[in-house]
Amino acid sequence: KTHRINNEVKDDHTSCFSINDKLNVSLLISSFLLFDSKMTNNNPSIFFNISVHAPFEALNRTLFSLLICGCLNDPTSGLIFSLPHTQAWKFIIEVPYSDVLGVNVQENYNQILPILSIISPSTIEEVTDENYQLSINKEEELVARFLKAFQDQTIDRMVTMANTGHEIPVSFEPITNTDECRRYIYNCIEKYAPELPRNKIYELSFTKFLYRRVRFFEGHYYCWNQNIQRLGSIAIKQMINEAKSLTKINFQDTNYPRVYLVYDPGFSLHLLHGDWNHVSTDLKIKYA
Known part of the structure; x- marks a missing residue:
């Protein structure tokens, strides 16, 4: 999935964030503010690379605040970020999958990121060996x-x-x-x-x-x-x-x-x- 996103989806105006076993909201807000201040084009995009070990409860709350409410705030640091009203930001989210739980890709998506499955139920794309073959260079x-x-x-x-x-x-x-x-x-x-x-x-x-x-x-x-x-x-x-x-x-x-x-x-x-x-x-x- 990461390989396809890096090669076919993201561009020079994409900011990438990896979410592993911890979610630092203050750092995320700071990065958004910096990205917004340096934005020079009208098609900004954000790529979230989410690990299978990510704290999904906290992540779903963060995505709700960002994508539904349009803003993020961190009470500890006092930082606040609001999505701009003058231009739309595109979010590319790599959803992790493991067959350990014995569920298919759609069920996995619904379970670990229910907020996304509600607000964006039809934009999920499964990367398979058939639709994304080995790149030949x-x-x-x-x-x-x-x-x-x-x-x-x-x-x-x-x-x-x-x-x-x-x-x-x-x-x-x-x-x-x-x-x-x-x-x-x-x-x-x-x-x-x-x-x-x-x-x-x-x-x-x-x-x-x-x-x-x-x-x-x-x-x-x-x-x-x-x-x-x-x-x-x-x-x-x-x-x-x-x-x-x-x-x-x-x-x-x-x-x-x-x-x-x-x-x-x-x-x-x-x-x-x-x-x-x-x-x-x-x-x-x-x-x-």
Whole structure:
């Protein structure tokens, strides 16, 4: 939700507020007053990013004062803010959702923010995988390009010799179709990381971790490889495992992977491990 709002809804005239486990009304009023004093256009907007841990009782009272009464006041500090009558302010509110309670999105909305469900019952928009797909830019395309090569088993190509006697390095054409890019990324997650929750945070994290790694395939250690058999498939399998592990990693216990490829500035591969016995057979063969 946050990603969509940041990319498609908010603009340079949007002021953003995060509401986590506490609500500081005095600070909120001060921020509104400052925002109003610096307003230079006729389309101001406010973005509330509300955490699932927010104090919803206090938040509903605050929203009632702001949106119904048109003003906020803080008795402790004496600060008062009133919405201007000369221009309309647009409010963008990210409503948190957790499936722990076993209710759907609309019921969740009604329960935690009843004031909004009353004054704005028809303007809620649910962000789903269908109506807001993974954004494809240069980084995502590069990931998809090498996942495609892995899927069609061309990633193990090596340097070839042209008729002229010149060596031809390994390279792959960019993918121009964004839907095709998404398909390769989604297929990879479904096949190799099915345990990851299907939401944008995990998809983006997995893709970003993988991007940092697949850049190896643009370097000369891979493109001019003449000796190491199956270098591409061995490397990308390890990269996928690393991206999956890092996406879901936590340090609450000691049971997390300790075998990683380390990428130096020239993008050669170095193996980092805590115990040779925990290194996969493929990696042992490569580094033996």
